[in-house]
Amino acid sequence: MSSISEAGVVAAVDKELFIGGKWVPAANGKTFPVLDPSTGEALCEVADASPADGVSALDAAVAAQADWATVAPRERGEILRRAYELLIKRADELALLMTLEMGKPLAESKGEITYAAEFFRWFAEEAVRIDGGFAVAPNGTGRFLVTKQPVGPCLLITPWNFPMAMGTRKIGPAVAAGCTMVIKPAAQTPLSMLALAAILAEAGLPEGVLNVLTTSDSGGVMEPLIRDGRARKLSFTGSTGVGRKLLEQCADKVLRTSMELGGNAPFLVFEDADLDAAVEGAMTAKMRNIGEACTAANRFYVQRGIVDEFSRRLTQRMEALPMGRGTEEGVVVGPLIDEAAVEKVSGLVADATERGARVLTGGSTVDGPGNFYQATVLTDVPKEARLASEEIFGPVAPITAFDTEDEAIAAANDTEFGLVSYVYTSDLKRALRVSERLEAGMIGLNQGLVSNPAAPFGGIKQSGLGREGGTVGIDEFLETKYIAVAL
Numbered sequence: 001m002s003s004i005s006e007a008g009v010v011a012a013v014d015k016e017l018f019i020g021g022k023w024v025p026a027a028n029g030k031t032f033p034v035l036d037p038s039t040g041e042a043l044c045e046v047a048d049a050s051p052a053d054g055v056s057a058l059d060a061a062v063a064a065q066a067d068w069a070t071v072a073p074r075e076r077g078e079i080l081r082r083a084y085e086l087l088i089k090r091a092d093e094l095a096l097l098m099t100l101e102m103g104k105p106l107a108e109s110k111g112e113i114t115y116a117a118e119f120f121r122w123f124a125e126e127a128v129r130i131d132g133g134f135a136v137a138p139n140g141t142g143r144f145l146v147t148k149q150p151v152g153p154c155l156l157i158t159p160w161n162f163p164m165a166m167g168t169r170k171i172g173p174a175v176a177a178g179c180t181m182v183i184k185p186a187a188q189t190p191l192s193m194l195a196l197a198a199i200l201a202e203a204g205l206p207e208g209v210l211n212v213l214t215t216s217d218s219g220g221v222m223e224p225l226i227r228d229g230r231a232r233k234l235s236f237t238g239s240t241g242v243g244r245k246l247l248e249q250c251a252d253k254v255l256r257t258s259m260e261l262g263g264n265a266p267f268l269v270f271e272d273a274d275l276d277a278a279v280e281g282a283m284t285a286k287m288r289n290i291g292e293a294c295t296a297a298n299r300f301y302v303q304r305g306i307v308d309e310f311s312r313r314l315t316q317r318m319e320a321l322p323m324g325r326g327t328e329e330g331v332v333v334g335p336l337i338d339e340a341a342v343e344k345v346s347g348l349v350a351d352a353t354e355r356g357a358r359v360l361t362g363g364s365t366v367d368g369p370g371n372f373y374q375a376t377v378l379t380d381v382p383k384e385a386r387l388a389s390e391e392i393f394g395p396v397a398p399i400t401a402f403d404t405e406d407e408a409i410a411a412a413n414d415t416e417f418g419l420v421s422y423v424y425t426s427d428l429k430r431a432l433r434v435s436e437r438l439e440a441g442m443i444g445l446n447q448g449l450v451s452n453p454a455a456p457f458g459g460i461k462q463s464g465l466g467r468e469g470g471t472v473g474i475d476e477f478l479e480t481k482y483i484a485v486a487l
Protein backbone atom coordinates (compact mmCIF):
# COMPACT_ATOMS: atom_id res chain seq x y z
CA MET A 1 0.00 0.00 0.00
CA SER A 2 2.87 2.38 0.71
CA SER A 3 3.47 3.13 -2.99
CA ILE A 4 -0.17 4.12 -3.49
CA SER A 5 -1.01 7.77 -2.95
CA GLU A 6 -4.45 9.34 -2.72
CA ALA A 7 -3.64 11.86 -5.42
CA GLY A 8 -2.16 9.07 -7.52
CA VAL A 9 -5.23 6.85 -7.56
CA VAL A 10 -7.51 9.78 -8.38
CA ALA A 11 -5.17 11.00 -11.13
CA ALA A 12 -5.05 7.53 -12.70
CA VAL A 13 -8.79 7.49 -13.48
CA ASP A 14 -10.09 8.62 -16.89
CA LYS A 15 -12.67 11.26 -16.01
CA GLU A 16 -14.46 11.50 -19.31
CA LEU A 17 -17.47 9.63 -20.65
CA PHE A 18 -16.82 6.16 -22.04
CA ILE A 19 -18.76 5.85 -25.29
CA GLY A 20 -18.16 3.41 -28.10
CA GLY A 21 -14.85 2.34 -26.57
CA LYS A 22 -13.48 5.91 -26.43
CA TRP A 23 -13.04 8.40 -23.63
CA VAL A 24 -14.81 11.61 -24.65
CA PRO A 25 -15.66 14.87 -22.88
CA ALA A 26 -19.30 15.86 -22.42
CA ALA A 27 -20.54 17.41 -25.67
CA ASN A 28 -21.09 20.74 -23.91
CA GLY A 29 -17.72 20.52 -22.15
CA LYS A 30 -19.27 20.57 -18.66
CA THR A 31 -17.85 18.81 -15.60
CA PHE A 32 -18.98 18.36 -12.01
CA PRO A 33 -16.98 17.79 -8.80
CA VAL A 34 -16.62 14.55 -6.85
CA LEU A 35 -16.39 15.24 -3.11
CA ASP A 36 -14.56 13.41 -0.32
CA PRO A 37 -17.30 12.87 2.32
CA SER A 38 -14.74 12.85 5.12
CA THR A 39 -13.58 16.41 4.35
CA GLY A 40 -16.21 17.89 2.05
CA GLU A 41 -13.40 18.83 -0.34
CA ALA A 42 -13.39 18.15 -4.07
CA LEU A 43 -11.26 15.20 -5.21
CA CYS A 44 -11.54 16.00 -8.92
CA GLU A 45 -13.99 16.90 -11.68
CA VAL A 46 -15.64 14.39 -14.02
CA ALA A 47 -17.51 14.87 -17.31
CA ASP A 48 -21.12 15.95 -16.87
CA ALA A 49 -23.12 14.15 -19.55
CA SER A 50 -26.03 15.96 -21.18
CA PRO A 51 -29.06 14.28 -22.79
CA ALA A 52 -27.23 14.45 -26.16
CA ASP A 53 -24.35 12.41 -24.69
CA GLY A 54 -26.92 9.93 -23.43
CA VAL A 55 -28.21 9.42 -26.96
CA SER A 56 -24.63 8.93 -28.23
CA ALA A 57 -24.07 6.25 -25.59
CA LEU A 58 -27.30 4.46 -26.51
CA ASP A 59 -26.40 4.72 -30.22
CA ALA A 60 -23.09 3.00 -29.43
CA ALA A 61 -24.78 0.24 -27.41
CA VAL A 62 -27.38 -0.35 -30.14
CA ALA A 63 -24.71 -0.43 -32.87
CA ALA A 64 -22.64 -3.01 -30.98
CA GLN A 65 -25.52 -5.32 -30.04
CA ALA A 66 -25.82 -7.55 -33.12
CA ASP A 67 -22.11 -8.45 -33.30
CA TRP A 68 -21.78 -8.84 -29.55
CA ALA A 69 -24.68 -11.31 -29.45
CA THR A 70 -22.76 -13.58 -31.81
CA VAL A 71 -19.54 -13.64 -29.76
CA ALA A 72 -19.03 -17.12 -28.36
CA PRO A 73 -20.20 -17.58 -24.76
CA ARG A 74 -16.75 -18.91 -23.86
CA GLU A 75 -15.14 -15.70 -25.15
CA ARG A 76 -17.62 -13.56 -23.20
CA GLY A 77 -16.83 -15.59 -20.11
CA GLU A 78 -13.10 -15.21 -20.62
CA ILE A 79 -13.38 -11.43 -20.83
CA LEU A 80 -15.14 -11.47 -17.46
CA ARG A 81 -12.54 -13.82 -16.04
CA ARG A 82 -9.71 -11.50 -17.13
CA ALA A 83 -11.55 -8.52 -15.63
CA TYR A 84 -11.95 -10.50 -12.39
CA GLU A 85 -8.21 -11.08 -12.25
CA LEU A 86 -7.40 -7.43 -12.94
CA LEU A 87 -9.78 -6.31 -10.17
CA ILE A 88 -8.12 -8.62 -7.67
CA LYS A 89 -4.64 -7.55 -8.79
CA ARG A 90 -5.49 -3.85 -8.35
CA ALA A 91 -7.67 -4.24 -5.26
CA ASP A 92 -5.54 -1.92 -3.10
CA GLU A 93 -5.63 1.02 -5.53
CA LEU A 94 -9.32 0.51 -6.28
CA ALA A 95 -10.15 0.27 -2.56
CA LEU A 96 -8.41 3.55 -1.84
CA LEU A 97 -10.25 5.21 -4.72
CA MET A 98 -13.56 3.92 -3.37
CA THR A 99 -12.84 5.08 0.17
CA LEU A 100 -11.96 8.54 -1.10
CA GLU A 101 -15.21 9.04 -2.99
CA MET A 102 -17.59 7.07 -0.76
CA GLY A 103 -16.08 7.27 2.73
CA LYS A 104 -16.22 3.65 3.92
CA PRO A 105 -13.12 2.32 5.73
CA LEU A 106 -10.39 0.88 3.53
CA ALA A 107 -10.92 -2.68 4.78
CA GLU A 108 -14.56 -2.49 3.73
CA SER A 109 -13.67 -1.03 0.35
CA LYS A 110 -11.23 -3.86 -0.17
CA GLY A 111 -14.00 -6.29 0.78
CA GLU A 112 -16.28 -4.66 -1.78
CA ILE A 113 -13.67 -4.95 -4.55
CA THR A 114 -13.39 -8.69 -3.85
CA TYR A 115 -17.19 -9.02 -3.69
CA ALA A 116 -17.52 -7.04 -6.93
CA ALA A 117 -14.87 -9.15 -8.67
CA GLU A 118 -16.62 -12.35 -7.58
CA PHE A 119 -19.64 -11.41 -9.70
CA PHE A 120 -17.36 -11.44 -12.74
CA ARG A 121 -15.88 -14.80 -11.75
CA TRP A 122 -19.35 -16.23 -11.16
CA PHE A 123 -20.84 -14.96 -14.42
CA ALA A 124 -17.72 -15.98 -16.35
CA GLU A 125 -18.76 -19.49 -15.32
CA GLU A 126 -22.45 -18.91 -16.05
CA ALA A 127 -21.86 -17.57 -19.59
CA VAL A 128 -21.23 -21.09 -20.86
CA ARG A 129 -24.22 -22.62 -19.09
CA ILE A 130 -27.07 -20.84 -20.87
CA ASP A 131 -29.39 -23.71 -21.59
CA GLY A 132 -32.35 -24.44 -23.85
CA GLY A 133 -34.80 -27.25 -24.37
CA PHE A 134 -36.23 -29.76 -26.78
CA ALA A 135 -39.55 -31.57 -26.43
CA VAL A 136 -42.04 -33.62 -28.35
CA ALA A 137 -45.40 -31.83 -28.64
CA PRO A 138 -48.05 -33.61 -26.56
CA ASN A 139 -49.99 -34.64 -29.69
CA GLY A 140 -46.82 -36.05 -31.21
CA THR A 141 -47.08 -34.06 -34.44
CA GLY A 142 -44.45 -31.41 -33.78
CA ARG A 143 -41.38 -30.59 -31.81
CA PHE A 144 -40.61 -27.70 -29.46
CA LEU A 145 -37.23 -26.00 -29.44
CA VAL A 146 -36.58 -23.52 -26.66
CA THR A 147 -33.60 -21.22 -26.83
CA LYS A 148 -32.36 -18.20 -24.85
CA GLN A 149 -31.22 -14.98 -26.47
CA PRO A 150 -29.82 -11.73 -25.09
CA VAL A 151 -32.53 -9.22 -24.19
CA GLY A 152 -30.76 -6.50 -26.18
CA PRO A 153 -29.25 -3.16 -25.21
CA CYS A 154 -29.73 -2.49 -21.49
CA LEU A 155 -29.78 0.61 -19.31
CA LEU A 156 -28.14 0.11 -15.91
CA ILE A 157 -28.39 2.58 -13.02
CA THR A 158 -26.42 2.08 -9.80
CA PRO A 159 -26.33 3.76 -6.36
CA TRP A 160 -23.42 5.32 -4.44
CA ASN A 161 -23.36 2.94 -1.46
CA PHE A 162 -21.61 0.02 -3.22
CA PRO A 163 -20.07 1.92 -6.15
CA MET A 164 -18.36 -1.11 -7.71
CA ALA A 165 -20.33 -4.20 -6.67
CA MET A 166 -23.73 -2.86 -7.68
CA GLY A 167 -22.18 -2.34 -11.13
CA THR A 168 -20.53 -5.74 -11.53
CA ARG A 169 -23.72 -7.45 -10.29
CA LYS A 170 -25.40 -6.07 -13.45
CA ILE A 171 -22.50 -5.87 -15.91
CA GLY A 172 -21.41 -9.46 -15.19
CA PRO A 173 -24.68 -11.13 -16.23
CA ALA A 174 -25.26 -8.63 -19.06
CA VAL A 175 -21.85 -9.46 -20.57
CA ALA A 176 -22.38 -13.18 -19.99
CA ALA A 177 -25.78 -13.06 -21.68
CA GLY A 178 -24.53 -11.08 -24.68
CA CYS A 179 -26.21 -7.74 -23.97
CA THR A 180 -24.71 -4.32 -24.62
CA MET A 181 -25.30 -1.59 -22.09
CA VAL A 182 -25.27 2.03 -20.98
CA ILE A 183 -24.47 2.38 -17.30
CA LYS A 184 -24.98 5.43 -15.14
CA PRO A 185 -23.32 5.41 -11.71
CA ALA A 186 -24.47 7.78 -8.96
CA ALA A 187 -23.04 11.28 -9.29
CA GLN A 188 -21.52 11.02 -5.81
CA THR A 189 -19.34 8.00 -6.68
CA PRO A 190 -18.50 7.92 -10.39
CA LEU A 191 -14.78 7.16 -10.07
CA SER A 192 -15.06 3.45 -9.20
CA MET A 193 -17.26 2.85 -12.27
CA LEU A 194 -14.88 4.77 -14.54
CA ALA A 195 -11.99 2.66 -13.24
CA LEU A 196 -14.07 -0.47 -13.84
CA ALA A 197 -14.80 0.55 -17.45
CA ALA A 198 -11.06 0.90 -18.10
CA ILE A 199 -10.47 -2.56 -16.64
CA LEU A 200 -13.17 -4.14 -18.81
CA ALA A 201 -11.67 -2.50 -21.89
CA GLU A 202 -8.25 -3.85 -20.91
CA ALA A 203 -9.80 -7.28 -20.44
CA GLY A 204 -10.92 -7.20 -24.06
CA LEU A 205 -14.56 -6.07 -23.94
CA PRO A 206 -15.32 -4.89 -27.49
CA GLU A 207 -16.07 -1.23 -28.21
CA GLY A 208 -19.64 -0.16 -27.56
CA VAL A 209 -20.59 -3.12 -25.35
CA LEU A 210 -20.23 -1.01 -22.19
CA ASN A 211 -20.84 2.73 -22.23
CA VAL A 212 -20.56 4.88 -19.11
CA LEU A 213 -22.37 8.15 -18.48
CA THR A 214 -21.45 10.30 -15.49
CA THR A 215 -23.89 13.13 -14.98
CA SER A 216 -25.28 15.57 -12.44
CA ASP A 217 -28.65 15.33 -14.24
CA SER A 218 -29.61 11.67 -13.87
CA GLY A 219 -33.31 12.16 -14.62
CA GLY A 220 -32.72 14.48 -17.59
CA VAL A 221 -30.23 12.09 -19.19
CA MET A 222 -31.88 8.74 -18.45
CA GLU A 223 -35.57 9.41 -19.06
CA PRO A 224 -35.14 10.02 -22.82
CA LEU A 225 -33.12 6.78 -23.06
CA ILE A 226 -35.81 4.82 -21.21
CA ARG A 227 -38.51 6.28 -23.46
CA ASP A 228 -36.41 5.88 -26.65
CA GLY A 229 -37.52 2.29 -27.15
CA ARG A 230 -34.23 0.92 -28.51
CA ALA A 231 -32.99 -0.17 -25.06
CA ARG A 232 -34.96 -3.27 -24.12
CA LYS A 233 -34.29 -3.41 -20.41
CA LEU A 234 -33.67 -1.25 -17.35
CA SER A 235 -31.83 -2.71 -14.38
CA PHE A 236 -31.92 -0.31 -11.45
CA THR A 237 -30.51 -0.40 -7.94
CA GLY A 238 -31.51 2.45 -5.66
CA SER A 239 -34.32 3.81 -3.58
CA THR A 240 -37.91 2.64 -3.85
CA GLY A 241 -39.05 6.20 -4.59
CA VAL A 242 -36.85 6.56 -7.67
CA GLY A 243 -37.58 2.94 -8.66
CA ARG A 244 -41.32 3.66 -8.73
CA LYS A 245 -40.76 6.65 -11.00
CA LEU A 246 -38.57 4.63 -13.36
CA LEU A 247 -41.13 1.80 -13.53
CA GLU A 248 -43.66 4.34 -14.79
CA GLN A 249 -41.23 5.52 -17.44
CA CYS A 250 -40.52 1.92 -18.49
CA ALA A 251 -44.23 1.27 -18.98
CA ASP A 252 -44.17 3.59 -21.99
CA LYS A 253 -42.17 1.18 -24.19
CA VAL A 254 -42.79 -1.90 -21.99
CA LEU A 255 -39.13 -2.30 -21.02
CA ARG A 256 -38.18 -5.33 -19.00
CA THR A 257 -37.11 -4.28 -15.54
CA SER A 258 -35.01 -5.50 -12.64
CA MET A 259 -35.51 -3.40 -9.53
CA GLU A 260 -33.25 -3.72 -6.48
CA LEU A 261 -34.83 -1.19 -4.15
CA GLY A 262 -34.85 -0.09 -0.55
CA GLY A 263 -35.05 -2.22 2.58
CA ASN A 264 -36.14 -2.00 6.21
CA ALA A 265 -34.63 -5.18 7.61
CA PRO A 266 -35.91 -6.54 10.93
CA PHE A 267 -33.42 -8.42 13.12
CA LEU A 268 -35.16 -10.90 15.44
CA VAL A 269 -33.42 -12.38 18.47
CA PHE A 270 -35.23 -15.11 20.41
CA GLU A 271 -34.43 -16.09 24.01
CA ASP A 272 -33.07 -19.45 22.82
CA ALA A 273 -30.49 -17.77 20.55
CA ASP A 274 -26.73 -17.97 20.99
CA LEU A 275 -26.33 -14.45 22.34
CA ASP A 276 -22.67 -14.08 21.38
CA ALA A 277 -23.51 -15.00 17.80
CA ALA A 278 -26.52 -12.68 17.81
CA VAL A 279 -24.46 -9.69 18.94
CA GLU A 280 -21.75 -10.50 16.40
CA GLY A 281 -24.37 -10.82 13.66
CA ALA A 282 -26.03 -7.60 14.77
CA MET A 283 -22.74 -5.73 14.42
CA THR A 284 -22.31 -7.04 10.88
CA ALA A 285 -25.90 -6.49 9.83
CA LYS A 286 -25.93 -2.99 11.29
CA MET A 287 -22.44 -1.63 10.73
CA ARG A 288 -21.40 -3.07 7.35
CA ASN A 289 -20.97 -0.03 5.10
CA ILE A 290 -21.55 2.32 8.10
CA GLY A 291 -25.19 1.26 8.05
CA GLU A 292 -25.56 2.57 4.50
CA ALA A 293 -26.69 -0.74 3.01
CA CYS A 294 -30.07 -1.87 1.70
CA THR A 295 -29.51 -5.00 3.80
CA ALA A 296 -28.73 -3.03 6.98
CA ALA A 297 -30.62 -4.16 10.07
CA ASN A 298 -33.04 -1.27 10.56
CA ARG A 299 -35.10 -2.59 13.51
CA PHE A 300 -33.98 -4.94 16.27
CA TYR A 301 -36.72 -7.00 17.94
CA VAL A 302 -35.36 -8.84 20.98
CA GLN A 303 -37.32 -11.19 23.25
CA ARG A 304 -37.99 -9.57 26.62
CA GLY A 305 -35.97 -12.00 28.76
CA ILE A 306 -32.71 -11.11 26.98
CA VAL A 307 -33.34 -7.58 25.75
CA ASP A 308 -31.33 -5.89 28.53
CA GLU A 309 -28.34 -8.18 28.11
CA PHE A 310 -28.42 -7.93 24.31
CA SER A 311 -28.68 -4.11 24.51
CA ARG A 312 -25.81 -3.92 27.01
CA ARG A 313 -23.50 -6.04 24.86
CA LEU A 314 -24.43 -4.28 21.62
CA THR A 315 -23.87 -0.89 23.26
CA GLN A 316 -20.46 -1.98 24.52
CA ARG A 317 -19.46 -3.03 21.01
CA MET A 318 -20.87 0.05 19.31
CA GLU A 319 -19.26 2.58 21.64
CA ALA A 320 -15.85 0.97 21.13
CA LEU A 321 -15.87 1.48 17.35
CA PRO A 322 -13.16 3.87 16.16
CA MET A 323 -14.54 6.71 14.02
CA GLY A 324 -12.63 8.72 11.47
CA ARG A 325 -11.59 9.11 7.88
CA GLY A 326 -11.85 5.76 6.11
CA THR A 327 -8.20 5.92 5.08
CA GLU A 328 -7.01 5.86 8.72
CA GLU A 329 -5.81 2.58 10.17
CA GLY A 330 -8.41 0.76 12.28
CA VAL A 331 -11.34 3.10 11.56
CA VAL A 332 -14.70 1.32 11.45
CA VAL A 333 -17.16 4.22 11.41
CA GLY A 334 -16.42 6.43 8.41
CA PRO A 335 -18.41 9.48 7.31
CA LEU A 336 -21.91 9.28 5.84
CA ILE A 337 -22.18 10.12 2.17
CA ASP A 338 -23.29 13.76 2.52
CA GLU A 339 -24.75 16.41 4.84
CA ALA A 340 -28.29 15.45 3.87
CA ALA A 341 -27.64 11.91 5.12
CA VAL A 342 -26.43 13.25 8.49
CA GLU A 343 -29.49 15.48 8.76
CA LYS A 344 -31.78 12.56 7.93
CA VAL A 345 -30.21 10.29 10.56
CA SER A 346 -30.27 13.10 13.17
CA GLY A 347 -33.93 13.77 12.41
CA LEU A 348 -34.87 10.09 12.78
CA VAL A 349 -33.05 9.80 16.12
CA ALA A 350 -34.62 13.04 17.41
CA ASP A 351 -38.06 11.80 16.39
CA ALA A 352 -37.54 8.47 18.17
CA THR A 353 -36.33 10.08 21.40
CA GLU A 354 -39.20 12.56 21.37
CA ARG A 355 -41.52 9.56 21.25
CA GLY A 356 -39.86 7.91 24.26
CA ALA A 357 -36.81 6.01 22.96
CA ARG A 358 -33.71 6.09 25.20
CA VAL A 359 -30.18 6.65 23.88
CA LEU A 360 -27.77 3.99 25.20
CA THR A 361 -24.81 5.34 23.26
CA GLY A 362 -24.14 7.91 20.55
CA GLY A 363 -27.07 9.95 19.32
CA SER A 364 -25.29 12.95 17.87
CA THR A 365 -23.32 14.42 15.04
CA VAL A 366 -19.61 15.14 15.33
CA ASP A 367 -18.09 18.64 15.23
CA GLY A 368 -15.56 19.42 12.54
CA PRO A 369 -15.32 18.69 8.83
CA GLY A 370 -16.91 15.63 7.20
CA ASN A 371 -20.32 14.01 7.47
CA PHE A 372 -19.89 12.03 10.68
CA TYR A 373 -22.59 10.57 12.92
CA GLN A 374 -21.86 8.57 16.07
CA ALA A 375 -22.54 4.83 16.29
CA THR A 376 -25.82 4.84 18.19
CA VAL A 377 -27.99 2.39 20.12
CA LEU A 378 -31.58 3.28 21.05
CA THR A 379 -33.86 1.21 23.24
CA ASP A 380 -37.58 1.25 24.08
CA VAL A 381 -38.23 2.41 20.54
CA PRO A 382 -41.99 2.72 19.98
CA LYS A 383 -43.46 1.39 16.76
CA GLU A 384 -44.73 4.87 15.83
CA ALA A 385 -41.14 6.16 15.56
CA ARG A 386 -40.32 7.13 11.98
CA LEU A 387 -37.20 4.97 11.93
CA ALA A 388 -39.38 1.89 12.32
CA SER A 389 -40.81 2.51 8.86
CA GLU A 390 -38.04 4.47 7.08
CA GLU A 391 -34.61 3.32 5.97
CA ILE A 392 -32.14 4.83 8.45
CA PHE A 393 -29.07 4.39 6.21
CA GLY A 394 -26.71 5.20 9.06
CA PRO A 395 -25.07 3.71 12.18
CA VAL A 396 -28.17 3.65 14.40
CA ALA A 397 -29.51 0.47 16.05
CA PRO A 398 -33.08 0.83 17.43
CA ILE A 399 -34.13 -1.93 19.84
CA THR A 400 -37.68 -2.93 20.79
CA ALA A 401 -38.66 -5.79 23.13
CA PHE A 402 -41.22 -8.45 22.19
CA ASP A 403 -42.93 -11.25 24.10
CA THR A 404 -44.25 -13.82 21.62
CA GLU A 405 -43.17 -15.25 18.28
CA ASP A 406 -46.39 -14.05 16.63
CA GLU A 407 -45.83 -10.54 17.94
CA ALA A 408 -42.27 -10.49 16.57
CA ILE A 409 -43.33 -11.72 13.14
CA ALA A 410 -46.19 -9.23 12.94
CA ALA A 411 -43.83 -6.37 13.83
CA ALA A 412 -41.18 -7.58 11.37
CA ASN A 413 -43.68 -7.78 8.51
CA ASP A 414 -45.30 -4.44 9.30
CA THR A 415 -43.49 -2.61 6.48
CA GLU A 416 -43.91 -1.97 2.77
CA PHE A 417 -40.38 -3.37 2.27
CA GLY A 418 -39.36 -7.02 1.99
CA LEU A 419 -35.68 -7.28 1.15
CA VAL A 420 -34.05 -9.21 3.99
CA SER A 421 -34.87 -10.31 7.55
CA TYR A 422 -32.48 -11.71 10.15
CA VAL A 423 -33.45 -14.38 12.68
CA TYR A 424 -31.43 -15.67 15.65
CA THR A 425 -32.68 -18.82 17.36
CA SER A 426 -31.23 -22.21 18.28
CA ASP A 427 -34.55 -23.99 17.82
CA LEU A 428 -34.60 -25.60 14.38
CA LYS A 429 -38.37 -25.78 14.14
CA ARG A 430 -38.73 -22.15 15.09
CA ALA A 431 -35.98 -21.19 12.65
CA LEU A 432 -37.83 -22.71 9.71
CA ARG A 433 -41.28 -21.63 10.88
CA VAL A 434 -40.24 -18.02 11.32
CA SER A 435 -38.16 -17.95 8.12
CA GLU A 436 -41.17 -19.11 6.14
CA ARG A 437 -43.51 -16.54 7.69
CA LEU A 438 -41.23 -13.53 7.27
CA GLU A 439 -42.10 -11.46 4.22
CA ALA A 440 -38.66 -11.02 2.67
CA GLY A 441 -36.75 -12.16 -0.38
CA MET A 442 -33.80 -13.20 1.80
CA ILE A 443 -33.37 -14.47 5.35
CA GLY A 444 -30.17 -14.33 7.38
CA LEU A 445 -30.65 -17.35 9.65
CA ASN A 446 -28.19 -17.06 12.51
CA GLN A 447 -25.99 -14.91 10.30
CA GLY A 448 -25.78 -11.19 9.73
CA LEU A 449 -24.64 -11.21 6.10
CA VAL A 450 -26.57 -12.67 3.19
CA SER A 451 -24.82 -11.16 0.14
CA ASN A 452 -23.09 -13.75 -2.01
CA PRO A 453 -22.61 -13.65 -5.79
CA ALA A 454 -23.61 -17.31 -6.04
CA ALA A 455 -26.97 -16.72 -4.32
CA PRO A 456 -30.14 -15.03 -5.64
CA PHE A 457 -30.23 -11.53 -4.15
CA GLY A 458 -33.45 -9.54 -4.21
CA GLY A 459 -36.59 -8.45 -2.46
CA ILE A 460 -40.34 -8.82 -2.45
CA LYS A 461 -43.07 -6.22 -1.78
CA GLN A 462 -41.72 -2.72 -2.49
CA SER A 463 -38.10 -3.84 -2.23
CA GLY A 464 -38.06 -4.81 -5.84
CA LEU A 465 -38.53 -7.11 -8.79
CA GLY A 466 -36.15 -9.81 -9.99
CA ARG A 467 -32.97 -11.32 -8.59
CA GLU A 468 -29.28 -10.60 -9.08
CA GLY A 469 -26.55 -13.21 -8.72
CA GLY A 470 -26.99 -16.95 -8.38
CA THR A 471 -28.01 -19.18 -11.23
CA VAL A 472 -31.07 -17.00 -11.91
CA GLY A 473 -29.12 -13.72 -12.24
CA ILE A 474 -28.36 -14.26 -15.92
CA ASP A 475 -32.03 -14.91 -16.74
CA GLU A 476 -32.74 -11.25 -16.11
CA PHE A 477 -30.73 -10.53 -19.27
CA LEU A 478 -32.10 -13.34 -21.44
CA GLU A 479 -35.30 -13.77 -23.43
CA THR A 480 -36.80 -17.21 -23.93
CA LYS A 481 -37.63 -18.03 -27.54
CA TYR A 482 -39.80 -21.01 -28.44
CA ILE A 483 -39.54 -22.41 -31.96
CA ALA A 484 -42.45 -24.61 -33.03
CA VAL A 485 -41.08 -27.21 -35.41
CA ALA A 486 -43.31 -29.04 -37.90
CA LEU A 487 -42.37 -32.60 -38.75
Ligand code: NAP
Pocket residue numbers: 157158159160161162166184185186187188215216218219220222223237238239240242243245259260261262263293294295391419459463464
Ligand atom coordinates in the same frame (compact mmCIF):
# COMPACT_ATOMS: atom_id res chain seq x y z
P1 NAP B 1 -31.28 6.77 -5.38
O1 NAP B 1 -31.34 8.18 -4.96
O2 NAP B 1 -32.55 6.09 -5.74
O3 NAP B 1 -30.27 6.73 -6.62
C1 NAP B 1 -29.90 5.53 -7.23
C2 NAP B 1 -29.42 5.82 -8.63
O4 NAP B 1 -30.49 6.36 -9.38
C3 NAP B 1 -28.30 6.85 -8.71
O5 NAP B 1 -27.46 6.53 -9.79
C4 NAP B 1 -29.05 8.13 -9.00
O6 NAP B 1 -28.25 9.08 -9.64
C5 NAP B 1 -30.11 7.61 -9.94
N1 NAP B 1 -31.29 8.45 -10.06
C6 NAP B 1 -31.85 9.25 -9.13
N2 NAP B 1 -32.95 9.84 -9.65
C7 NAP B 1 -33.08 9.39 -10.93
C8 NAP B 1 -34.00 9.63 -11.98
N3 NAP B 1 -35.04 10.44 -11.82
N4 NAP B 1 -33.81 9.00 -13.16
C9 NAP B 1 -32.78 8.17 -13.34
N5 NAP B 1 -31.86 7.90 -12.39
C10 NAP B 1 -32.02 8.50 -11.19
O7 NAP B 1 -30.58 5.86 -4.30
P2 NAP B 1 -29.19 6.09 -3.58
O8 NAP B 1 -29.39 7.12 -2.53
O9 NAP B 1 -28.11 6.29 -4.57
O10 NAP B 1 -28.95 4.67 -2.93
C11 NAP B 1 -29.52 4.28 -1.74
C12 NAP B 1 -30.77 3.46 -1.98
O11 NAP B 1 -30.45 2.32 -2.78
C13 NAP B 1 -31.34 2.91 -0.69
O12 NAP B 1 -32.73 3.01 -0.72
C14 NAP B 1 -30.91 1.45 -0.72
O13 NAP B 1 -31.70 0.59 0.03
C15 NAP B 1 -30.98 1.15 -2.17
N6 NAP B 1 -30.14 -0.01 -2.51
C16 NAP B 1 -30.75 -1.18 -2.80
C17 NAP B 1 -29.99 -2.31 -3.07
C18 NAP B 1 -30.64 -3.60 -3.39
O14 NAP B 1 -29.94 -4.48 -3.89
N7 NAP B 1 -31.92 -3.79 -3.15
C19 NAP B 1 -28.59 -2.23 -3.06
C20 NAP B 1 -28.00 -1.01 -2.74
C21 NAP B 1 -28.79 0.11 -2.48
P3 NAP B 1 -27.83 10.44 -8.88
O15 NAP B 1 -27.60 10.07 -7.46
O16 NAP B 1 -26.60 10.84 -9.58
O17 NAP B 1 -28.99 11.36 -9.08
